[in-house]
Amino acid sequence: MTTIKDIAKLSGYSIGTVSxxxxxxxxxxxxxxxxxxxxxxEQNFQPNSNAKQLKxxxxxxxxxxxxxNENMFFEGILERVQxxxxxxxxxxxxxxxxxxxNEVQAAIQLCxxxxxxxxxxxxxxxxxxxxxxDKIDVPCVLLTNTAADLGFSNLSSFTTNDxxxxxxxxxxxxxxxxxxxxxxxxxxxxxxSQIGFRRIEGCRRAFEDHGITFDESMQFEPSRFxxxxxYESAQRILKKNPEITALFAIGDTIAIxxxxxxxxxxxxxxxxxxxxxxxxxxxxxxxIPRLSTIHQDTDALARKGVEDLLLRINYxxxxxxxxxxxxxxEGESVKTIETKKKRSTK
Amino acid sequence: MTTIKDIAKLSGYSIGTVSxxxxxxxxxxxxxxxxxxxxxxEQNFQPNSNAKQLKxxxxxxxxxxxxxNENMFFEGILERVQxxxxxxxxxxxxxxxxxxxNEVQAAIQLCxxxxxxxxxxxxxxxxxxxxxxDKIDVPCVLLTNTAADLGFSNLSSFTTNDxxxxxxxxxxxxxxxxxxxxxxxxxxxxxxSQIGFRRIEGCRRAFEDHGITFDESMQFEPSRFxxxxxYESAQRILKKNPEITALFAIGDTIAIxxxxxxxxxxxxxxxxxxxxxxxxxxxxxxxIPRLSTIHQDTDALARKGVEDLLLRINYxxxxxxxxxxxxxxEGESVKTIETKKKRSTK
DNA sequence: CTGAAAGCGCTTACAG
DNA sequence: CTGAAAGCGCTTACAG
Numbered sequence: 001m002t003t004i005k006d007i008a009k010l011s012g013y014s015i016g017t018v019s020x021x022x023x024x025x026x027x028x029x030x031x032x033x034x035x036x037x038x039x040x041x042e043q044n045f046q047p048n049s050n051a052k053q054l055k056x057x058x059x060x061x062x063x064x065x066x067x068x069n070e071n072m073f074f075e076g077i078l079e080r081v082q083x084x085x086x087x088x089x090x091x092x093x094x095x096x097x098x099x100x101x102n103e104v105q106a107a108i109q110l111c112x113x114x115x116x117x118x119x120x121x122x123x124x125x126x127x128x129x130x131x132x133x134d135k136i137d138v139p140c141v142l143l144t145n146t147a148a149d150l151g152f153s154n155l156s157s158f159t160t161n162d163x164x165x166x167x168x169x170x171x172x173x174x175x176x177x178x179x180x181x182x183x184x185x186x187x188x189x190x191x192x193s194q195i196g197f198r199r200i201e202g203c204r205r206a207f208e209d210h211g212i213t214f215d216e217s218m219q220f221e222p223s224r225f226x227x228x229x230x231y232e233s234a235q236r237i238l239k240k241n242p243e244i245t246a247l248f249a250i251g252d253t254i255a256i257x258x259x260x261x262x263x264x265x266x267x268x269x270x271x272x273x274x275x276x277x278x279x280x281x282x283x284x285x286x287x288i289p290r291l292s293t294i295h296q297d298t299d300a301l302a303r304k305g306v307e308d309l310l311l312r313i314n315y316x317x318x319x320x321x322x323x324x325x326x327x328x329x330e331g332e333s334v335k336t337i338e339t340k341k342k343r344s345t346k
Numbered sequence: 347m348t349t350i351k352d353i354a355k356l357s358g359y360s361i362g363t364v365s366x367x368x369x370x371x372x373x374x375x376x377x378x379x380x381x382x383x384x385x386x387x388e389q390n391f392q393p394n395s396n397a398k399q400l401k402x403x404x405x406x407x408x409x410x411x412x413x414x415n416e417n418m419f420f421e422g423i424l425e426r427v428q429x430x431x432x433x434x435x436x437x438x439x440x441x442x443x444x445x446x447x448n449e450v451q452a453a454i455q456l457c458x459x460x461x462x463x464x465x466x467x468x469x470x471x472x473x474x475x476x477x478x479x480d481k482i483d484v485p486c487v488l489l490t491n492t493a494a495d496l497g498f499s500n501l502s503s504f505t506t507n508d509x510x511x512x513x514x515x516x517x518x519x520x521x522x523x524x525x526x527x528x529x530x531x532x533x534x535x536x537x538x539s540q541i542g543f544r545r546i547e548g549c550r551r552a553f554e555d556h557g558i559t560f561d562e563s564m565q566f567e568p569s570r571f572x573x574x575x576x577y578e579s580a581q582r583i584l585k586k587n588p589e590i591t592a593l594f595a596i597g598d599t600i601a602i603x604x605x606x607x608x609x610x611x612x613x614x615x616x617x618x619x620x621x622x623x624x625x626x627x628x629x630x631x632x633x634i635p636r637l638s639t640i641h642q643d644t645d646a647l648a649r650k651g652v653e654d655l656l657l658r659i660n661y662x663x664x665x666x667x668x669x670x671x672x673x674x675x676e677g678e679s680v681k682t683i684e685t686k687k688k689r690s691t692k
Numbered sequence: 693c694t695g696a697a698a699g700c701g702c703t704t705a706c707a708g
Numbered sequence: 709c710t711g712a713a714a715g716c717g718c719t720t721a722c723a724g
Contacts, residue, residue, distance in 0.1 A: 003701055014711045019703055029709055051701035054396040054716050061439065070628075075421050079442055086441075093407065094440045095432075096425055227632045260632040282416075286573045286606040288634045349717055360695045365719055375693055397717030400700050 002043045011039040022047055061091035062309065063116040065107060067123035068099035070226035072253045073279040073296070074122045077143065080302035081120055088310055090117075099225055104128040108135050118309050123195055126150065139312040141305045144296075145195055148321035156308045160296045161323040162195075166202025168328055169248050169276055169294060174210050177337030178246040178274065184233040184258060185223045185250035185278075196250045199278065203248065219244070223254050230257025238265060238273070245337060246274040252281045252293055259287065259333065270335035280329055290331035300324040348391045357385040368393055395437075407437035408655065409462040411453060413469035414445035416572035418599045419625040419642070420468045423489065426648035427466055434656055436463075445571055450474040454481050464655050469541055472496065485658040487651045490642075491541055494667035502654045506642045507669040508541075512548025514674055515594050515622055515640060520556050523683030524592040524620065530579040530604060531569045531596035531624075542596045545624065549594065565590070569600050576603025584611065584619070591683060592620040598627045601637055605679065616681035626675055636677035646670040 004022075008015040013032055020028045021036040028036075039045075064081060066074050078094065085092045093116065097103055105128070107119050118139040126145065133140075133152055140155045147157035173181055183203060186196020200220070207214040218241045223233035230249055234257065238244060247262075249255035255277030259269050269275050269289055277284055280295030301324055311317035350368075354361040359378055366374045367382040385391075410427060412420050424440065431438045439462065443449055451474070453465050464485040472491065479486075479498055486501045493503035519527055529549055532542020546566070553560040564587045569579035576595055580603065584590060593608075595601035601623030605615050615621050615635055623630055626641030647670055657663040 004703095005701080015702080016704080016711055016713095017709085020710090023703080025704095027709055032709080048400070048701050050396045050400040051716090052703075054394070054400055054701080054718085055703045069425055079415055082440070082442055091439065093437065094428070096428055227628055231632065256629070256632055260634060260636075263634055282573055283602070283629060286577065286602055288606060288609055290606075347717095350719095351717080361718080362695055362697095362720080363693085366694090369719080371720095373693055378693080394717050397700090398719075400702085400717080401719045 002045045004045075004047065007036065007039050007043060007045055010043065011036045061093045061116060062118050062120065062313075063093045063095060063107075063110055064120045064122060065103050066094065066096045067101070067103045067121065067125075068225045069096050070224065070229075070253065071099065071123070071251060072281050072283060073225075073251060073298075076281055077122060077298045077302055080298055081122075081143075081306060084302055084306040088306070090310070099123075102128050102132075104132045104136070107140075108132060111136060111138065118313050120305055120309060125195070129155070139309055141309045143301050143305050146321055146323075153319070154312075156305075156312070156319045157321045158301050158304045158308070158324060159322075160294070160301075160326045162198035163202040163205070164323075165278070165294045165326045166199035166250075167206045168202075168326075169199075169278070170203045170206035171210070172328055173246045173248065173274070173276065173334065174206070174212065176246075176274070176334055179212055180219075180241075180243045181246045181248060182219050182221065182237045182241060182244040183248045183250065184221045184230065184237055185225065185254045187222045199250045223249075225251045225253055227253055227257035227260070230254030231261040232257075234258035234261040235265065238262070238267075244273065246276070246334065248276050248278075250278050252277040252279040252284045252291060255291055255293065255333075256283060256287055259289075259291070270333050274334040276334055284329075284331065287331075287333075289333045292331040292334045293329055295327045295329045297324045297326065347394075348389045350391075350393065353382065353385050353389065353391055356389070357382045407439045407462060408464050408466065408659075409439045409441060409453075409456055410466045410468060411449050412440065412442045413447070413449045413467065413471075414571045415442055416570070416575075416599065417445065417469070417597060418627050418629060419571075419597060419644075422627055423468060423644045423648055426644055427468075427489075427652060430648055430652040434652070436656070445469075448474050448478075450478045450482070453486075454478060457482060457484065464659050466651055466655060471541070475501070485655055487655045489647050489651050492544075492667055492669075499665070500658075502651075502658070502666045504647050504650045504654070504666070504668050504670060506640070506647075506672045508544035509548040509551075510669075511624070511640045511672045512545035512596075513552040514548075514672075515545075515624070516549045516552035517556070518674055519592045519594065519620070519622065519680065520552070520558065522592075522620070522680055525558055526565075526587075526589045527592045527594060528565050528567065528583045528587060528590040529594045529596065530567045530576065530583055531571065531600045533568045545596045569595075571597045571599055573599055573603035573606070576600030577607040578603075580604035580607040581611065584608070584613075590619065592622070592680065594622050594624075596624045598623040598625040598630045598637060598639055601639065601679075602629060602633055605633065605635075605637070616679050620680040622680055630675075630677065633677075633679075635679045638677040638680045639675055641673045641675045643670045643672065 004015050004018050007018045018036050021033050082092050103124055121142045124142050124145050142157040144159050146159050147155045221233040221237035223229040249258050255275055259275050262269050262273050277291045277293035280293050284291035284293050308320050350361050350364050353364045364382050367379050428438050467488045470488050470491050488503040490505050492505050493501045567579040567583035569575040595604050601621055605621050608615050608619050623637045623639035626639050630637035630639050654666050
């Protein structure tokens with residue numbers, strides 16, 4: 001193992017100077033810097049990160065906490081975040097959590113264990129943040145939910161505007177002639193913190209604006225963010241409410257399960273039941289039928305999240321809470337219904 | 347921060363003894379052990395891993411190298427490996443690589459940077475291992491390919507027997523009456539090291555045993571392990587060889603892309619073209635039609651891989667090269683063809 | 693069985 | 709601008 005000591009000896013400078021070169025301290029002569037860097041290159045020297053971190057009292061790799069094992073959407077975004085971070089030379093640790101577990105507690109534990117430089121949360125329940133996030137003091141970013149109202153000084157957030165997007169979905173379906181619309185996914189809890197809540201809240205407003213009543217007990221069914229969750233919830237809601245002509249699954253993973261369930265009930269998409277998803281994952285572009293969905297800009301989410309975190313880890317940099325734009329991608333899974341009302345008004 | 351010093355003071359023992367308790371050394375009195383453990387619990391003390399690793403000259407987290415970003419199969423297995431490792435209290439780092447990049451070089455770099463305790467390779471090109479793996483000296487496990495013939499003393503491997511499984515697929519299709527069979531996925535290279543090669547080699551043998559000639563140029567099309575790769579390769583092979591009645595995609599991700607391509611060509615699965623995949627990922631159970639496929643036992647793969655690695659990291663433990671059993675899962679994507687030959691022989 | 697002490701490879705005031 | 713030295717939190721011969 002080459003150490004900083006060897007570099008010192010070889011370059012003719014002290015280990016203090018070598019360390020300063022490595023860490024880009026300003027007060028090193030050009031000559032010393034050049035010489036030391038040369039030796040470092042020759043020896044292919046890599047500083048020992050354990051020693052460095054021991055000394056600096058900080059910290060291990062940036063940690064990504066993925067909340068929702070089975071949610072395919074997170075897989076895509078995880079990859080992007082990981083790629084971004086690696087480009088910046090940052091090491092990355094990943095922890096997968098069940099969709100219902102407490103991500104903030106998990107982060108607190110990790111802090112005790114290895115003091116990560118920072119966290120990126122992929123998905124998060126605001127309720128857990130409210131309860132315990134004050135115990136975390138490293139810079140964090142929450143992706144796909146907004147932390148704007150929480151007021152923590154070390155938590156940025158980037159998300160699709162779920163309220164607007166939920167609104168857009170229902171508005172779209174209604175304009176396509178649907179009025180008997182079912183929603184599946186997320187939990188029915190009114191806490192206002194679960195990932196799906198804002199989406200559903202947007203739906204509510206759209207229904208209202210169109211003068212259509214939304215009966216939660218008949219038109220909503222909770223579901224895990226998984227294909228099997230979507231499969232089961234679609235079956236349940238369609239059985240309890242056979243009038244439904246369109247289903248909004250608040251995640252593509254759920255939607256794909258739902259389409260399979262509809263098929264297994266002897267019905268077809270979109271002829272008997274239209275389905276629209278949320279996320280815009282790759283599988284949605286290859287499913288049969290192709291899934292209509294809200295496309296979240298994973299690239300922007302990942303890029304902004306990583307940039308923000310890095311800036312705040314390395315410099316004094318202000319927090320940010322931003323929405324990234326979304327778009328409704330039309331596939332083949334929603335059909336137009338000519339309603340009587342429509343016809344008469346035309 | 348509580349340190350080992352605090353525990354020493356609080357417990358009335360020296361830091362040496364505390365350290366021995368933490369590391370389960372035998373030569374500690376029962377009394378000391380009890381007392382120290384009590385204080386550790388009270389203080390919720392976590393040893394500083396940087397200091398520990400600095401001292402032990404070893405090492406950072408076990409690192410999983412995922413080769414093939416877009417291959418959904420790896421996502422499932424990654425999760426399981428991760429879960430297993432976490433259960434054993436091991437920290438985990440993940441690196442995603444493109445399917446065509448050099449995973450061994452990547453591992454070598456990581457060794458220089460942070461000396462991981464070990465690596466788990468999800469997918470691997472034996473050629474790269476042959477070339478450079480001797481530069482890695484930590485315990486490693488290769489999953490989904492066999493390293494039995496490589497003879498490295500620090501590399502175990504666990505895999506489905508790709509040869510047998512490839513054979514089983516073709517045998518199955520032929521028994522279903524198909525003779526014009528196309529294969530997509532992997533690379534055509536004869537190097538014998540790519541992940542898909544053994545699968546295709548198994549296919550060849552099955553064709554031979556059934557007395558059916560296999561014309562690689564007309565019946566094989568390479569493909570990335572991605573949905574879009576499958577989409578394009580299916581289109582290409584079906585255009586160049588319209589006689590094909592069944593397609594074997596050597597990965598489910600590829601198969602799902604292929605089914606979509608067939609649909610877009612105005613044909614349907616399985617009426618016009620049968621499709622069979624390989625992997626048994628969850629999406630295969632929810633696709634329309636449900637995909638027939640070789641189910642790899644990801645649970646066993648993950649469990650055995652992790653156990654083996656941990657054993658070899660912590661003890662002198664022999665290498666292993668094992669096959670895990672597979673099964674052919676029938677979905678809805680393969681139809682039976684009544685061939686003339688079949689009829690006459692019956 | 694236990695303690696005192698050296699040392700892992702680095703960073704950073706401190707003094708010059 | 710540079711060097712000598714203390715110290716980060718731990719482990720592990722060594723001596724008893």
